[in-house]
Amino acid sequence: xxxxxxxxxxxxxxxxxxxxxxxxxxxxxxxxxxxxxxxxxxxxxxxxxxxxxxxxxxxxxxxxxxxxxxxxxxxxxxxxxxxxxxxxxxxxxxxxxxxxxxxxxxxxxxxxxxxxxxxxxxxxxxxxxxxxxxxxxxxxxxxxxxxxxxxxxxxxxxxxxxxxxxxxxxxxxxxxxxxxxxxxxxxxxxxxxxxxxxxxxxxxxxxxxxxxxxxxxxxxxxxxxxxxxxxxxxxxxxxxxxxxxxxxxxxxxxxxxxxxxxxxxxxxxxxxxxxxxxxxxxxxxxxxxxxxxxxxxxxxxxxxxxxxxxxxxxxxxxxxxxxxxxxxxxxxxxxxxxxxxxxxxxxxxxxxxxxxxxxxxxxxxxxxxxxxxxxxxxx
Amino acid sequence: xxxxxxxxxxxxxxxxxxxxxxxxxxxxxxxxxxxxxxxxxxxxxxxxxxxxxxxxxxxxxxxxxxxxxxxxxxxxxxxxxxxxxxxxxxxxxxxxxxxxxxxxxxxxxxxxxxxxxxxxxxxxxxxxxxxxxxxxxxxxxxxxxxxxxxxxxxxxxxxxxxxxxxxxxxxxxxxxxxxxxxxxxxxxxxxxxxxxxxxxxxxxxxxxxxxxxxxxxxxxxxxxxxxxxxxxxxxxxxxxxxxxxxxxxxxxxxxxxxxxxxxxxxxxxxxxxxxxxxxxxxxxxxxxxxxxxxxxxxxxxxxxxxxxxxxxxxxxxxxxxxxxxxxxxxxxxxxxxxxxxxxxxxxxxxxxxxxxxxxxxxxxxxxxxxxxxxxxxxx
Numbered sequence: 001x002x003x004x005x006x007x008x009x010x011x012x013x014x015x016x017x018x019x020x021x022x023x024x025x026x027x028x029x030x031x032x033x034x035x036x037x038x039x040x041x042x043x044x045x046x047x048x049x050x051x052x053x054x055x056x057x058x059x060x061x062x063x064x065x066x067x068x069x070x071x072x073x074x075x076x077x078x079x080x081x082x083x084x085x086x087x088x089x090x091x092x093x094x095x096x097x098x099x100x101x102x103x104x105x106x107x108x109x110x111x112x113x114x115x116x117x118x119x120x121x122x123x124x125x126x127x128x129x130x131x132x133x134x135x136x137x138x139x140x141x142x143x144x145x146x147x148x149x150x151x152x153x154x155x156x157x158x159x160x161x162x163x164x165x166x167x168x169x170x171x172x173x174x175x176x177x178x179x180x181x182x183x184x185x186x187x188x189x190x191x192x193x194x195x196x197x198x199x200x201x202x203x204x205x206x207x208x209x210x211x212x213x214x215x216x217x218x219x220x221x222x223x224x225x226x227x228x229x230x231x232x233x234x235x236x237x238x239x240x241x242x243x244x245x246x247x248x249x250x251x252x253x254x255x256x257x258x259x260x261x262x263x264x265x266x267x268x269x270x271x272x273x274x275x276x277x278x279x280x281x282x283x284x285x286x287x288x289x290x291x292x293x294x295x296x297x298x299x300x301x302x303x304x305x306x307x308x309x310x311x312x313x314x315x316x317x318x319x320x321x322x323x324x325x326x327x328x329x330x331x332x333x334x335x336x337x338x339x340x341x342x343x344x345x346x347x348x349x350x351x352x353x354x355x356x357x358x359x360x361x362x363x364x365x366x367x368x369x370x371x372x373x374x375x376x377x378x379x
Numbered sequence: 380x381x382x383x384x385x386x387x388x389x390x391x392x393x394x395x396x397x398x399x400x401x402x403x404x405x406x407x408x409x410x411x412x413x414x415x416x417x418x419x420x421x422x423x424x425x426x427x428x429x430x431x432x433x434x435x436x437x438x439x440x441x442x443x444x445x446x447x448x449x450x451x452x453x454x455x456x457x458x459x460x461x462x463x464x465x466x467x468x469x470x471x472x473x474x475x476x477x478x479x480x481x482x483x484x485x486x487x488x489x490x491x492x493x494x495x496x497x498x499x500x501x502x503x504x505x506x507x508x509x510x511x512x513x514x515x516x517x518x519x520x521x522x523x524x525x526x527x528x529x530x531x532x533x534x535x536x537x538x539x540x541x542x543x544x545x546x547x548x549x550x551x552x553x554x555x556x557x558x559x560x561x562x563x564x565x566x567x568x569x570x571x572x573x574x575x576x577x578x579x580x581x582x583x584x585x586x587x588x589x590x591x592x593x594x595x596x597x598x599x600x601x602x603x604x605x606x607x608x609x610x611x612x613x614x615x616x617x618x619x620x621x622x623x624x625x626x627x628x629x630x631x632x633x634x635x636x637x638x639x640x641x642x643x644x645x646x647x648x649x650x651x652x653x654x655x656x657x658x659x660x661x662x663x664x665x666x667x668x669x670x671x672x673x674x675x676x677x678x679x680x681x682x683x684x685x686x687x688x689x690x691x692x693x694x695x696x697x698x699x700x701x702x703x704x705x706x707x708x709x710x711x712x713x714x715x716x717x718x719x720x721x722x723x724x725x726x727x728x729x730x731x732x733x734x735x736x737x738x739x740x741x742x743x744x745x746x747x748x749x750x751x752x753x754x755x756x757x758x
Binding site for chain 2: 173174175178181182185188189192332333336339340343346347350352353
């Protein structure tokens with residue numbers, strides 16, 4: 001007989017206090033809330049940083065236009081962004097190395113660099129995939145109109161979740177899968193208003209080649225993000241700026257190879273990568289670079305799904321801000337869409353939706369971080 | 380120390396097998412699954428019956444038209460439907476009374492009838508509210524276009540949930556509230572396609588009188604349904620067909636008063652309630668009546684929310700059937716809308732979403748039914 005956590009010994013009939021499930025769960029809850037408050041600060045910093053950078057983007061793009069046109073070749077922007085990211089990461093690495101205590105292994109020593117390069121060779125894979133993705137974006141526009149491309153991009157969130165499940169062994173509850181589906185649906189409902197009249201019916205292309213391109217277009221960037229998360233987390237001991245140097249170094253190399261490829265096919269004028277750039281384009285490239293560096297923080301210290309939600313929230317804030325300050329009307333699609341996105345977000349991160357397990361799914365990455373006794377907030 | 384459910388007595392050190400939380404929860408799960416399997420059969424019968432009747436509706440409406448027009452006055456349909464329901468309930472009552480065992484109190488005795496009439500006087504309230512609602516539908520069309528009326532009707536599901544919370548003391552988890560919001564959003568997304576071009580922006584009316592009409596239009600039928608559920612359940616011992624005789628008897632009286640009112644204001648020609656009726660309109664009225672009787676089963680043995688979901692599923696099936704058999708194209712709005720509705724439905728009825736309580740929220744009504752030792756399936 002067990003009553004109020006007190007059991008009676010069936011042999012000597014004395015009372016024994018049992019560790020009731022409730023008292024065990026309370027102790028665990030305390031431990032959990034400690035972790036999740038740190039995770040919440042990290043999440044807040046990452047998401048608000050992302051919102052600021054994504055919010056600045058359209059303003060910078062607008063400033064870069066001369067007579068409504070871009071003077072520079074879009075292909076050069078990718079390469080210059082990668083180079084900027086490498087420089088930024090190296091500057092941060094120098095700042096970090098000055099803060100190092102005496103006796104710590106120097107971040108700038110050749111041996112650290114060589115060992116990190118050897119350990120982080122996996123980062124070449126996401127770098128290659130990102131470079132391929134930049135080219136795919138151009139090809140896709142030959143087969144689909146821009147709104148269809150936007151719609152299809154939404155499918156990425158589900159592909160990312162499936163890849164996270166298999167590559168990162170993340171477990172999602174059924175409510176979380178539904179939340180991800182709702183995120184996809186919410187963004188789509190919001191985008192419906194921008195669909196041209198003719199595409200009102202479900203205008204999916206029917207040619208086989210278009211299906212294959214869609215599959216590649218959705219899978220490649222998703223795989224890049226998830227593999228990036230895997231590569232960054234698997235070498236948790238390597239400083240994140242050092243990892244960035246390799247990731248974006250590889251990226252710069254692959255983009256340069258791409259430019260050389262176009263030079264061979266289209267003639268030498270596409271080699272002039274600095275043509276048409278101004279101070280405005282410099283800021284645009286810096287913003288792009290900062291977004292890239294911030295993503296690596298998302299991937300290493302949080303996860304790809306949080307990055308997706310963050311971008312969506314940033315888009316919503318941009319929409320609300322342009323309604324408040326520029327007097328744009330909020331369409332019913334926008335209102336229905338953001339309601340779905342906010343419900344989705346609440347459900348995905350709700351403790352109710354967490355997979356029932358010793359280690360809650362949401363704090364898995366942080367658990368890893370603590371195992372490696374690393375500081376969580378390097379921002 | 381407790382290990383594998385075996386505890387050691389701290390006094391005599393003998394081993395005691397503890398009732399582990401898992402074994403207790405297993406026993407409870409068995410008890411729970413017994414209830415919910417009966418509830419599932421009931422739900423299936425109610426929802427599939429509802430789908431058939433709602434699916435037949437547009438076909439019957441089409442058959443009732445002569446040269447694309449209705450020959451009968453729509454106001455007469457409500458009255459004739461109420462009268463049909465009373466007749467149907469009385470026939471069922473006679474069939475039930477024949478099945479009665481010797482010694483049971485006769486369903487058809489005057490004393491049973493008088494006592495039930497006294498106990499179920501509350502049913503006059505939903506009957507009056509339903510009658511008022513039939514008039515409001517006409518008034519609303521003066522202030523809003525039909526698609527706006529349809530959109531506003533969706534708000535009913537949230538009002539119903541709030542009323543259920545306060546009148547029936549039902550408890551909903553946060554996931555269930557979100558599921559209800561998603562149901563509302565899903566139906567709205569589906570309806571967006573049928574919005575005329577001009578109403579693409581959020582075209583809510585701004586006049587104060589329109590707001591008041593909207594409030595009444597949404598609250599009256601919601602209050603009618605929830606109060607109907609309350610009245611039917613509170614007199615659980617009264618046979619449901621006897622309750623129906625009173626509910627629809629009151630309904631017929633209120634509708635007749637309405638007809639008399641229009642006779643006074645518009646002249647005697649609106650009194651000819653049988654004008655323009657044919658065999659097709661007879662079937663339409665029978666279908667309406669059957670839907671009404673079925674609702675009373677929803678309200679008494681399940682609940683108003685299940686009725687709402689059921690109607691939505693019926694609409695979806697009608698849409699899918701018309702796509703499959705009549706070759707209509709499925710719009711992207713329809714596909715997004717039904718995805719939201721199905722996720723909402725799964726979340727609302729998911730055991731994960733249930734309020735943490737000794738008695739799970741979904742089986743509350745069945746618990747009541749068993750307490751009164753009544754047969755569950757009277758269909």
